[in-house]
Amino acid sequence: GFISKADIDRKTATRDQANARVRVAQAQFSETSARNRRLDIRAPAAGLVLTRGVEPGQIVSSGSGVLFRLAMGGQMELRTQLAETDLQKLSAGVQAEVTPTGSTKIFKGQVWQVSPVIDPQSRQGIARIALSYDPALRPGGFASARIVAGGVTAVMLPQSAVQSDGAGNYVYTINAKNEAVRTPVTTGEVTEAGVAITAGLTGSERIVLTAGAFLNPGQKVIPAVQKK
Helix, strand or coil: CCCCHHHHHHHHHHHHHHHHHHHHHHHHHHHHHHHHHHHCCCCCCCEEEEEECCCCCCCCCCCCCCCEEEEECCCEEEEEEEEHHHHCCCCCCCEEEEEECCCCCCEEEEEEEECCCCCCCCCEEEEEEEECCCCCCCCCCCEEEEECCCCCCCEEECHHHCEEECCEEEEEEECCCCEEEEEECEEEEEECCEEEEEECCCCCCEECCCCHHHCCCCCECCCCCCCC
8 A cells, every 4th residue: 555755754763763772772781791891800811719808799999909819820839038148059940849847748849030139137038939739739838948959069977977066067077196176167958868068078087976075176086987
């Protein structure tokens, strides 16, 4: 049938109004979606969540602080305190062995950062050791670390041979006249094999291994060579 121009104009206006409402709805949907995306908390990378500083339903703002802390890729680290002299011997890439407090299990790690700053009070600095994730490594726990910064040759003595007083560590060596000579030494790592002497001895001396606490400098002794 026939339709008047007025009906056509009316239907056209109805169509345009409907299209306008669709565009408004689409714009509102886009705005709501964008707002919701801003509310999503997404980690920048996969990892292990270490701490959570927010609870479900809690209102947060830009001043709420850190919401989550995570170990990227499950990577963990141990922050070790070392004396200034020891810190100077370290560099990134040095291997380390970490033993958590209360455990005998050893975890392999690697020094990845050595602090350039020394605490003026304690004279210590921080070395950071990277560790792979393991359930036995608890974030916030304590551990000891053994770091081998390089191979050195040192005289090894039993702990009974090393004496100590206010002047420092020393051992008694025996001179050509079979007299006890107090010899200052610098000690290094202590292991089951004994005490490493890093300075003060050449390795060719005759050493009093036991009962050194009962000797006096210049006292005559009768050497007895230790059997191997």
